[in-house]
Amino acid sequence: MKALDLLKKHFGYDSFRPQQEQIITKVLDGKDLMVVMPTGGGKSMCFQLPSLILPGLTLVISPLIALMKDQVDALRANGIAAGYFNSSQDSLDQQETLKKITAGKLQLLYVAPESISLLSNHLPSHQVSLIAVDEAHCISTWGHDFRPAYTQLSYLKQSYPDAGLIALTATADRATRADIKTQLAINHAQEYIASFDRPNIMLEVRPGNNRMIQISRFLNKYKDESGIIYCLSRKSCENIAARLKALGYDAAAYHAGLENRFRESVQEQFIKDEIKIVVATIAFGMGIDKSNVRFVIHYNMPKNIEGYYQEIGRAGRDGLQSHALLFHSYADVIQLRKFAEGSGNGEVQIAKLERMKQFAEALTCRRRMLLSYFNEFLEEDCGACDVCLNKPDFFDGTVHAQMALSAVYRMQEKAPINLLVDVLRGANNASVIDSGFDKIKTYGSGKKTSWSDWQQYIIQLINQGLLEIAFHENNHLKLTAQSHEVLFNNKPVQLAVIPKIKDTPAINTPVELPDQINKALYKELRDLRLQLAKVENLAPYMVFSDATLKDIARRIPLDDNEFADVNGVGVHKQDKYGQEFLKVTNLFKEDRTADFAYRTTTSKKTKKKKSTGGLTDTVMETVEAYWNGSSVEEIATRRGLKVDTILSHLGKRYASHRDVDVNTLIEGIDLDELEKLLPNYLKDNSLKPVYDHFKGAVDYGKLGLALAVLQVKTMT
Ligand code: ADP
Ligand code: ZN
Numbered sequence: 001m002k003a004l005d006l007l008k009k010h011f012g013y014d015s016f017r018p019q020q021e022q023i024i025t026k027v028l029d030g031k032d033l034m035v036v037m038p039t040g041g042g043k044s045m046c047f048q049l050p051s052l053i054l055p056g057l058t059l060v061i062s063p064l065i066a067l068m069k070d071q072v073d074a075l076r077a078n079g080i081a082a083g084y085f086n087s088s089q090d091s092l093d094q095q096e097t098l099k100k101i102t103a104g105k106l107q108l109l110y111v112a113p114e115s116i117s118l119l120s121n122h123l124p125s126h127q128v129s130l131i132a133v134d135e136a137h138c139i140s141t142w143g144h145d146f147r148p149a150y151t152q153l154s155y156l157k158q159s160y161p162d163a164g165l166i167a168l169t170a171t172a173d174r175a176t177r178a179d180i181k182t183q184l185a186i187n188h189a190q191e192y193i194a195s196f197d198r199p200n201i202m203l204e205v206r207p208g209n210n211r212m213i214q215i216s217r218f219l220n221k222y223k224d225e226s227g228i229i230y231c232l233s234r235k236s237c238e239n240i241a242a243r244l245k246a247l248g249y250d251a252a253a254y255h256a257g258l259e260n261r262f263r264e265s266v267q268e269q270f271i272k273d274e275i276k277i278v279v280a281t282i283a284f285g286m287g288i289d290k291s292n293v294r295f296v297i298h299y300n301m302p303k304n305i306e307g308y309y310q311e312i313g314r315a316g317r318d319g320l321q322s323h324a325l326l327f328h329s330y331a332d333v334i335q336l337r338k339f340a341e342g343s344g345n346g347e348v349q350i351a352k353l354e355r356m357k358q359f360a361e362a363l364t365c366r367r368r369m370l371l372s373y374f375n376e377f378l379e380e381d382c383g384a385c386d387v388c389l390n391k392p393d394f395f396d397g398t399v400h401a402q403m404a405l406s407a408v409y410r411m412q413e414k415a416p417i418n419l420l421v422d423v424l425r426g427a428n429n430a431s432v433i434d435s436g437f438d439k440i441k442t443y444g445s446g447k448k449t450s451w452s453d454w455q456q457y458i459i460q461l462i463n464q465g466l467l468e469i470a471f472h473e474n475n476h477l478k479l480t481a482q483s484h485e486v487l488f489n490n491k492p493v494q495l496a497v498i499p500k501i502k503d504t505p506a507i508n509t510p511v512e513l514p515d516q517i518n519k520a521l522y523k524e525l526r527d528l529r530l531q532l533a534k535v536e537n538l539a540p541y542m543v544f545s546d547a548t549l550k551d552i553a554r555r556i557p558l559d560d561n562e563f564a565d566v567n568g569v570g571v572h573k574q575d576k577y578g579q580e581f582l583k584v585t586n587l588f589k590e591d592r593t594a595d596f597a598y599r600t601t602t603s604k605k606t607k608k609k610k611s612t613g614g615l616t617d618t619v620m621e622t623v624e625a626y627w628n629g630s631s632v633e634e635i636a637t638r639r640g641l642k643v644d645t646i647l648s649h650l651g652k653r654y655a656s657h658r659d660v661d662v663n664t665l666i667e668g669i670d671l672d673e674l675e676k677l678l679p680n681y682l683k684d685n686s687l688k689p690v691y692d693h694f695k696g697a698v699d700y701g702k703l704g705l706a707l708a709v710l711q712v713k714t715m716t
Contacts, residue, residue, distance in 0.1 A: 003028075006052050007045075010078045012548070012570035017042045019194050023166075024049055027130065030164045032189040034136075034181055036171075038196045039310070040291075040317035043168045044071075047132035051108045052080065056129040057101070059163075060110045061156075063138050063147050067289055068110045070271070074542045079572030081105060085119060086112035098122050113138075113149035120159065128163045131156055133184060136167035140179040150183075157185040165189075171310070196309075196374045200316045201324050203366045203385040205359075207498075208329030209452045210638045211299060212240070216247060216628040218297070218325060219277070224526075226270065227295035229279045230302070230311055232332070240299065241279040247629045254280040271539045273530065285311065290539070291318040292546040297325045301332040303340070304352035305359060305373045318547045328360035330417055330459070337471055361463050363392055363496055390499050397495025398486070400449070400457055401466060405483050407442040408467065411435075416475040421454045450640065456498045466493065521588045522553040528584055532577060543577060544568060556585050622649035626660060647701030651708035658712060666706040669698055678710055 003024055007013050016024070020042055026033055027050045037043045051058035062068065068084040075082035083097045083106045100106050101122055111119060133139070139150040157165060165186050169176075181187050206214060215229070231237045234255040244251035252266045252275045269275040271290050278284055282302075296315045302308040308326070316322030333353070340349035355373065362369050367382035381388050407423055408415070415423065415437065422429060423437045426444025437443065446454060458477075461467045466486060468478045485491040526540075526549060533540040544552075548568030557563040563578050625635045632650070636643045647665065654662050677690050690703055698706075 003049055003053065006049060008570065010052065010080055010570045010572065011045070011049075012566070012568040012573065014567065017045075019192055020045055023192050026190065027164055027166055028053060030162075032164055032186040033166045034177060034186070034189045034191045035166060035168045035194075036177070036192070037168070037194040038198055039170045039313040040198065040319070041170070041194050043134070043170070046168065047130060047166055048075065048080070048108065050130055054129040056104075056127045057106055057123070058108050058130040058132065059123070059128055060108060060132045060134055061113055061116065061153065062110055062134040063113060063150070064135065065112050068112075070289060070539065070542075072108075072110060073538060075108060077538065077542050077573065077576075078570055080107060082108040082110070084110040086110075086115050101127075113147060113153065116153075125160050125162065128160050131160060131163050131165045133165065133167045135169060136180050136184075137169040137171055137176055139183050140176045154183055154185050170313070171306070196376055197367065197371055197378070198313065198316065199367075199382070199384060200319055201312055201322050203312075203324050203326075203370070203382075205326045205328050205362075205366065205386060207452060207456055208300075208327035208332065209455075210630065210634055211327050212243060213625055213628055213630045213634065213638070214327075215240075215244075215297060215299075216630075218295075219244075219249060220628070222295055222323075224276065224523075225294035226273060226276050226290065226292055227278075227297065228285060228293060228311075228314060229277060229297040229299055230282060230284075231279060232281070232300040232335070234281060236299065237279045237281060241277075243629060244277060244279070249277055250275050251277040251279060254278050254284045256281060256283045271541075272533065273540050282307065282311065285314045288314065289317075290314075291541050292320075293317070293322070294320075295323040295325065297327075299327055301326065301328055301336065301360060302356060303336050303349065305356050305370065306352075308356065308359075309370065309374075318541075318545045320547050320550070326360060328357075330455075333357055334471070334475055358463075361459060362387060392496035392499070394494045394496055396492060397457065397460075398490065398493045400446070400495060401461055401486050401493040403442055403445050404454075404458055404461060405466065405479060405487050407440065407445075408477050408479055408483075409487065410440040410442055411437055413470075413478045414476050417455060417458055417469075417477065420458065420477060421451055424449075424454055425451060452638075453498050457495055460495055461493075464493070518553040518556075521556070521585070522549060524584050524588065525549045525552055525581065528580060532580065544573065552581060552585065556589060558582065558586055558589060619649045619652050622646050623653045623660060626650060632665065642701075644699060644701030644704075647699075647705045651705040654705070655708045655712060662705055662709060666702055666709060669702060669706045671706065671710065674703075674706055675710055678707065681707060682711075 003021075004016075007016065019037070023033060023035060023046045027046065035043060035046060047058055047060060062071075065086045065088050068086055068088075072082045072084050083100055085094060085097050089097075097106075097109075098119075101109065101119075104127070133150075133153060133156075138147040139153065140146065165184060167180050167184055167186065167189070169180070177191065181189055219227075229240060231240060234253075234257045237253040237255050241251045241253035252269070254263055254266050258266075266275060266278060267284070267288065270278050271288065273292075279299075293315045296312045298308070298311070302311065312324035315324060336353050337350060340346050340353055343349055359366065359369055359373075365378075365381040365388050366385040367388075368378045371378055383389070403424060404420065407420060411420070411423065415435070419431055419435070419437070422432050423440070423443055424446035426438075426447050428438060432438050449457070458467065462469065462477075464482075465480055466483045468480050470476050470478050479487075482491075486493055529540045529543045529549065533543050536543075545568055548566060551567045552563075555562065555566060557566060559582070560574070560578060563569060563582060564574055569578075621639070622635055625638075626632070630638075632643055632646050635641075636646045639646075650660050650662055650665070653660050674690070677693060681687070681690055687700055687703055687707075690707070691698070691700060694703070
């Protein structure tokens with residue numbers, strides 16, 4: 001049987017990905033190869049498919065013991081005779097596997113490097129026709145996950161001289177590649193290096209202000225999808241997970257400080273779609289083979305581009321549209337710099353951090369920049385990053401630049417970014433007053449520009465070389481040689497307009513299905529998949545991937561023939577699951593025909609618009625932010641309003657709709673006592689006497705809110 005037929009039969013795919021075909025042809029020829037492909041690129045197929053054609057056994061050396069069972073389960077679900085051998089099995093299991101090997105019943109055998117020596121007696125040389133060394137970078141001390149047992153693999157080529165050897169990895173620079181080949185004794189091996197581009201991952205960077213608000217808006221677009229949020233510290237992992245849970249999301253924290261058992265259970269539930277969002281330190285994701293991770297959010301900036309790339313690579317392994325969102329904050333940069341300085345090779349790390357920062361601040365196509373870091377050069381802009389989708393507009397920012405630079409000058413270069421913004425905006429907080437900066441001429445000159453816009457403009461000035469951060473002097477901003485040109489010779493400065501958070505709709509609608517009706521079907525298909533997976537104790541993606549379910553929802557196959565055409569449906573799974581899925585599609589088709597007539601007559605009436613109940617935009621903006629999980633303080637800071645004002649907005653909405661949860665906000669107020677004052681308050685409509693009654697112990701805003709609650713209560 002030809003390779004392409006076997007691809008369809010066992011995996012349900014119609015064609016090979018770029019490079020897979022050439023690689024497989026060489027492997028079938030018995031050649032040794034070195035393959036570098038990004039995560040999700042389809043490396044495994046390069047040895048899995050040949051194993052179906054070659055006689056005897058294909059040996060796969062893999063360090064990811066925790067993953068082996070999943071990989072083997074997935075292969076078996078495709079009707080492939082696969083097994084594994086590692087230290088996590090009990091001896092009974094191991095004996096069972098050995099028996100199968102001896103009886104020649106296995107096509108593919110996954111082995112941990114530490115266990116391979118135990119096997120050599122059971123694996124005579126004539127029986128092994130192909131050896132795949134997966135995660136081959138682990139062999140090299142140059143690579144980043146060095147595994148001592150990997151260095152003993154050179155004997156493979158001696159013991160099995162007739163078997164082809166293929167080394168595979170997702171990360172290997174030139175030095176590492178050379179090292180891998182030498183150590184495996186395959187110096188002559190041809191190299192296949194696939195593009196590192198992952199075009200299905202949309203790249204986006206946003207300023208790290210009000211991150212929780214931004215995240216909750218983001219998550220609203222990804223209801224029921226799986227994703228990972230990476231943070232720097234264990235504490236913020238737990239905080240964020242707790243807040244997401246409070247907002248009703250299936251979220252869990254995962255970090256090195258948690259008990260092993262707990263971590264394993266989080267990982268397992270995530271793989272099985274039972275937990276949708278994992279908030280984790282970088283410890284999470286290493287050995288996870290979950291194809292339907294739809295988004296990766298970096299709450300904090302990663303310390304270098306390699307790390308960032310590896311982490312976002314965990315999204316979209318099924319090739320479907322996915323989203324990588326990075327928050328960029330200067331506080332993170334400063335923190336990471338401190339870590340780097342304290343480490344052994346500080347200079348290298350600082351240089352890498354600098355590249356990461358440049359990426360985050362780029363005003364040109366981010367993918368081009370990212371790939372150029374890996375020495376790959378795109379001919380054109382990608383069209384799928386935030387910069388490409390929202391090309392920044394520039395304006396003449398000379399006056400802004402002059403205001404900022406002259407303030408830096410007048411403060412004698414002794415203020416960090418935040419203080420500079422405060423001074424420009426004329427804030428009268430302690431740090432401004434104490435330093436006497438409220439006396440300088442530029443104090444308050446930039447009132448008209450919002451706090452966060454100023455912050456972004458200053459970052460742009462830094463990137464243009466007009467300001468510098470003195471990391472060793474409390475991060476004070478310093479003028480540069482170029483700043484003088486702007487300050488004294490009127491040299492023009494261009495600044496990019498800061499896009500508003502809500503102005504990025506193109507990026508916010510990622511997982512599109514053809515129409516509403518198919519979305520409903522998709523949901524039913526997912527439910528069925530979950531049921532079937534539970535029965536067999538498999539991860540749902542092993543039944544069918546998201547890509548396959550979407551193809552079903554798009555095609556709506558009604559019989560076996562149509563079902564066989566679906567992408568990702570092989571013979572084995574067709575036999576096993578076809579009838580169940582066809583039941584759903586057929587029912588759907590019938591319902592839809594009936595429903596369609598109904599819908600066309602009623603659609604106008606049922607169109608819903610969220611009512612604002614006559615409340616003003618400013619009230620509704622507060623209310624929506626609150627619904628989205630922001631705290632009152634966050635909303636106040638972001639909107640530049642007083643906390644009391646925000647509370648009064650919530651009070652108004654509560655009074656008219658009762659759909660904001662205000663009880664937590666008025667906790668601790670003696671409501672019985674307050675109720676006594678209500679009649680008087682209603683009569684002269686003044687809060688002052690109430691405030692005085694509580695001797696100023698309760699803020700005006702809270703009192704107003706509590707009174708609104710009491711009024712509602714007495715009315716009902
Ligand atoms: P890697 O090992 O490189 O990280 P995988 O081998 O796990 O990647 O492949 C990633 C995903 O792509 C898997 O879900 C796999 O089934 C799928 N895939 C591989 N080859 C093809 C192909 N030719 N057509 C469609 N999907 C494929
Ligand atoms: Zn781009």
